[in-house]
Amino acid sequence: MAKKKTPGPASPKSGKPGRPRVRMYRQGFGDCFLVTLPRKNASAYRILIDCGVVLGTTDADAKMTRVAQDIAKECEGHIDIVVVTHQHWDHVSGFIQAADVFAKLTVGEVWVAWTEDPHDALANALRKERSEALAALRMSAAAMTMAGDEAGARKIDGLLGFFGAPRGASTADALNLVMKMGKVRYCRATDEPIRLKDADARLYVLGPPHDAKLIRKTLPSSQDPDTYGVAAHQLPENVTAALQPNDAGAPFSDLRAIPLALTRGMDFFRAHYWGPGEDAPEWRKIDTAWLDGASALALALDGATNNTSLVLAIELKGGDVLLFVADAQVGNWLSWADLSWKIDGNDVTGPDLLARTIFYKVGHHGSHNATLRANGLALMKNLSVAAVPVDHQTAIRKGWEKIPLEELMAALGSAAKTGVIRSDETPERPLPGVSASELYFDILI
Structure with missing residues (x-):
């Protein structure tokens, strides 16, 4: 098959009339x-x-x-x-x-x-599960954006796009x-x-x-390795539960959390977190670690809906x-x-x-x-x-x-x-x- 984007002229329809x-x-x-x-x-x-x-x-x-x-x-x-x-x-x-x-x-x-x-x-159970997962993922994407993880948020938003604008x-x-x-x-x-x-x-x-x-x-x-391409592993069963609203696994409550972007202008964080330059050292970055399962949940939800x-x-x-x-x-x-x-x-x-x-x-x-x-x-x-x-x-x-x-x-x-x-x-x-x-x-x- 040739890889062409421009459509050519329509070829005449062939075969007897009345065909499917x-x-x-x-x-x-x-x-x-x-x-x-x-x-x-x-x-x-x-x-x-x-x-x-x-x-x-x-x-x-x-x-x-x-x-x-x-x-x-x-x-x-x-x-x-x-x-x-x-x-x-x-x-x-x-x-x-x-x-x-x-x-x-x-x-x-x-x-x-x-x-x-x-x-x-x-x-009804599947629809309820999907609704709860969508709510959790939207919250996770928002949290990633607040924490400065724009790439992670875009990845989740891309999969959420399959469920509407x-x-x-x-x-x-x-x-x-x-x-x-x-x-x-x-x-x-x-x-x-x-x-x-x-x-x-x-x-x-x-x-x-x-x-x-x-x-x-x-x-x-x-x-059941019966597909084309590289096989992937099933997701852990606790992924969905870990990302529900009010997840107890989050390290800090909303009352004590500071959006990452705001810390760039705060003297304490510039001295003890950001350090020289614009980016914090990788070993210090735990801001979105608790959301690591969000991408996995988004993929699981997408696949289950498929x-x-x-x-x-x-x-x-x-x-x-x-x-x-x-x-x-x-x-x-x-x-x-x-x-x-x-x-x-x-x-x-x-x-x-x-x-x-x-x-x-x-x-x-x-x-x-x-x-x-x-x-x-x-x-x-x-x-x-x-x-x-x-x-x-x-x-x-x-x-x-x-x-x-x-x-x-x-x-x-x-x-x-x-x-x-x-x-x-x-x-x-x-x-x-x-x-x-x-x-x-x-x-x-």
């Missing part, structure tokens, strides 16, 4: 996919899966409005199913940024994961907007597959698992599968091995659906822990197209230099018979059944 089609939008670092399925005696069946771009994207409102306008035009004002996979800004921001456009559409159903169900005890709209606000668009369905992996009316397709819910331990398993471990991703397998007539995994990480993937359904007298399993996958929406923008090896890509023996919604330049600015991971991109390139399509690159050579414009890729299945 996936449109991957190119709004930046974020997910937005429109699936079009042929339907008997009616207009095409449309499924919109997420619509967002990462916080800090230039002209984000204008870009997402343009995307939404194209969706409205393509769908002729009606979407059969809107899927919101999980509460991260780069998957839901467009529903707020282009709210006026979406308000004019009619929607049949809204699909969200069971993790949003207000009547599910585990879902500071002092602005949140992912919960976006989800609430979407859930008012149509009849809400809380999806579970134990659900019977849904046969779409007149569309010759069946939808399977693969995840997230109804298991707190698996949802928290976001990284590879020595027991692992609540609603994962869909769309089975087409003839058995081919389109796989949309959102940002599912290790525990979510591992749970699919145990799934099984009886369809028309035949057993259908999670691994079987992966074996029949011809289109794979690559997980979490091509990160190291969102595509498994043996329990994932190695099973996709019939893979034709791997689609990666990513913007590497934005990832670099955010400090995520290894997104997308080169090792994973190479493995996808070897596995995908037609090719790998990145939203931030236009292939130098035309790919069969794929057309490119500045706004989107169209992929005929």
Whole structure:
């Protein structure tokens, strides 16, 4: 795949009319996919899966409005199913940024994961945990800023950005907007597959698992080292508890704490702390040591939210599968091995659906822990197209230099018979059944 940023002219659409089609939008670092399925005696069946771009994207409102306008035009004002996979800004921001456009559409159903169900005890516990962690992290970032640790605060703020704009709209606000668009369905992996009316397709819910331990398993471990790239360790279980509000581990109460920046102008601290020059000796710096776990908690919260991703397998007539995994990480993937359904007298399993996958929406923008090896890509023996919604330049600015991971991109390139399509690159050579414009890729299945 060539690394070009400037889109070339759209190649003519090939193939017979009425084929399924996936449109991957190119709004930046974020997910937005429109699936079009042929339907008997009616207009095409449309499924919109997420619509967002990462916080800090230039002209984000204008870009997402343009995307939404194209969706409205393509769908002729009606979407059969809107899927919101999980509460991260780069998957839901467009529903707020282009709210006026979406308000004019009619929607049949809204699909969200069971993790949003207000009547599910585990879902309520996970939401409470997320809310408390977000509060603790915002306090930690503020404390780091007061203590002069601007780099640490920026790192946490960058991850907090996945949950919405500071002092602005949140992912919960976006989800609430979407859930008012149509009849809400809380999806579970134990659900019977849904046969779409007149569309010759069946939808399977693969995840997230109804298991707190698996949802928290976001990284590879020595027991399950089944990812691409360097394996990381699980986080200590006490990280979250140590960073709750009113943490007793903080060395001084707020009444006795002095913001680090103010001490630069105080004679005592200039003589006994700062010393010559502008920076204190490294051995004296304990100002933010008690917050060392904040970055770990931020990463854990980010990963756990990714692992609540609603994962869909769309089975087409003839058995081919389109796989949309959102940002599912290790525990979510591992749970699919145990799934099984009886369809028309035949057993259908999670691994079987992966074996029949011809289109794979690559997980979490091509990160190291969102595509498994043996329990994932190695099973996709019939893979034709791997689609990666990513913007590497934005990832670099955010400090995520290894997104997308080169090792994973190479493995996808070897596995995908037609090719790998990145939203931030236009292939130098035309790919069969794929057309490119500045706004989107169209992929005929």
